[in-house]
Amino acid sequence: MVSRADCSILIAGAGPVGLALALELARRGIKPRIVAETDGPVAENESRALGVNARTLMLLGPSGAASDISAQALPIEGLKLSSLGAPLLTVNTAGFRGPGPALSILPQGATERLLLERLRALEVEPEWHTRVNRIDGTPDAPEVTLVRNDDSGETVRPTMLVGADGAHSTVRKACGFAFPGDALDNEFFLADYAYDAPVDVRHARVEFFNPGVLACIPVRANVLRYISTMGDFEDRIVHPRPNAELTWRSKFTVSFRHVETMSVGRVFLAGDAAHIHSPIGARGMNLGIEDACWLAWLISEGREAEYSKLRLPAVRGVLRQTRMLTAMATMDRPASLALRDRILPLMAHLRFAERALVRSIAGMDTPNPPWLSVAS
Numbered sequence: 289m290v291s292r293a294d295c296s297i298l299i300a301g302a303g304p305v306g307l308a309l310a311l312e313l314a315r316r317g318i319k320p321r322i323v324a325e326t327d328g329p330v331a332e333n334e335s336r337a338l339g340v341n342a343r344t345l346m347l348l349g350p351s352g353a354a355s356d357i358s359a360q361a362l363p364i365e366g367l368k369l370s371s372l373g374a375p376l377l378t379v380n381t382a383g384f385r386g387p388g389p390a391l392s393i394l395p396q397g398a399t400e401r402l403l404l405e406r407l408r409a410l411e412v413e414p415e416w417h418t419r420v421n422r423i424d425g426t427p428d429a430p431e432v433t434l435v436r437n438d439d440s441g442e443t444v445r446p447t448m449l450v451g452a453d454g455a456h457s458t459v460r461k462a463c464g465f466a467f468p469g470d471a472l473d474n475e476f477f478l479a480d481y482a483y484d485a486p487v488d489v490r491h492a493r494v495e496f497f498n499p500g501v502l503a504c505i506p507v508r509a510n511v512l513r514y515i516s517t518m519g520d521f522e523d524r525i526v527h528p529r530p531n532a533e534l535t536w537r538s539k540f541t542v543s544f545r546h547v548e549t550m551s552v553g554r555v556f557l558a559g560d561a562a563h564i565h566s567p568i569g570a571r572g573m574n575l576g577i578e579d580a581c582w583l584a585w586l587i588s589e590g591r592e593a594e595y596s597k598l599r600l601p602a603v604r605g606v607l608r609q610t611r612m613l614t615a616m617a618t619m620d621r622p623a624s625l626a627l628r629d630r631i632l633p634l635m636a637h638l639r640f641a642e643r644a645l646v647r648s649i650a651g652m653d654t655p656n657p658p659w660l661s662v663a664s
């Protein structure tokens with residue numbers, strides 16, 4: 289076994305997952321090298337992820353990052369679903385008892401900056417403008433060519449290489465990991481609007497248009513995000529205040545894919561490099577941070593060979609769940625829409641179903657981290 293404090297770990301990618309991994313290693317005395325091709329964290333007003341779940345707060349508790357996040361995040365009290373203006377179901381998350389609110393909102397750019405501050409306090413600084421360009425050698429002895437923006441470069445031979453380099457992962461492709469799955473035909477549209485005063489940010493709202501869906505998610509006290517499957521969704525938004533300023537507009541497609549193994553030899557994958565799915569359910573970043581925390585713990589214990597076996601069931605479970613929620617949100621056959629609009633209101637009477645939904649919104653449906661003593 290490689291001595292833990294002396295082993296050289298190279299992390300490709302300084303998104304939320306790479307940063308969380310570096311932080312969890314560094315707080316245990318294992319200082320990794322972390323490189324990213326960008327010049328720093330993602331711009332806060334172009335943040336993809338907003339929802340930080342209770343599982344992430346639990347996992348980031350020991351590093352102190354959870355309290356930083358909680359100090360800035362907006363706790364969500366629930367989710368309101370309606371169909372053509374008629375209320376269908378309110379899922380109340382305010383009663384959730386756990387390591388924090390079931391779901392809080394903080395733009396990904398802010399989360400990345402808070403992780404980065406904690407990492408810097410442990411004297412680890414990501415090397416920005418530095419790209420993993422190619423990987424030679426073998427999975428047991430990877431040789432990684434790094435290229436900087438000024439065209440300088442070097443070849444490094446880390447004891448372990450972790451690809452936390454996102455959905456288009458160079459590490460995954462260069463090391464030959466298969467990434468099977470499928471893509472949805474639908475395009476999704478997104479627009480963030482800032483208002484001239486605080487608005488109601490207690491709930492996330494989903495309105496079904498049968499067919500078509502428009503979700504409204506709080507971003508900041510005076511900023512709301514609208515996500516839709518309908519190209520003309522901005523005409524359908526009912527702004528809570530007359531002065532609305534568009535701060536970001538984007539569109540994206542959704543794929544459901546995950547690797548068949550999360551490690552080969554001494555090469556590991558975490559986050560979007562290993563699994564991608566729909567943002568419905570707010571699980572992607574949270575699941576990736578969970579990968580990072582498990583991998584750091586296993587490395588510190590000399591048990592990294594168990595990583596793939598321990599993580600894949602959680603990954604499969606979250607993909608199954610997000611696929612189901614996405615199918616429910618994007619269905620378009622009249623018979624299915626009518627059935628959905630009849631079944632959802634019944635859930636209000638099924639306490640166990642609501643509890644299970646809140647537990648999954650909180651991310652507490654994955655295995656408890658054994659290094660933290662928690663009630664299951």
Ligand SMILES: Cc1cc2nc3c(=O)[nH]c(=O)nc-3n(C[C@H](O)[C@H](O)[C@H](O)COP(=O)(O)OP(=O)(O)OC[C@H]3O[C@@H](n4cnc5c(N)ncnc54)[C@H](O)[C@@H]3O)c2cc1C
Pocket residue numbers: 300301302303304305306323324325326336337338339340396418419420421452453454455457458459478540558559560561567569570571572573574575576
């Ligand atoms: C609209 C939308 C909303 C979402 N909302 C949520 C949400 O509410 N909650 C949630 O949990 N998830 C959400 N997600 C998913 C979330 O954004 C991703 O799961 C998360 O960003 C993955 O983090 P990551 O660190 O794995 O990858 P990324 O954030 O993509 O970071 C990858 C990093 O790798 C670097 N990189 C890439 N290639 C290289 C290379 N060759 N060499 C060096 N560096 C490299 C990049 O510069 C970057 O630093 C959402 C996604 C979308 C599209």
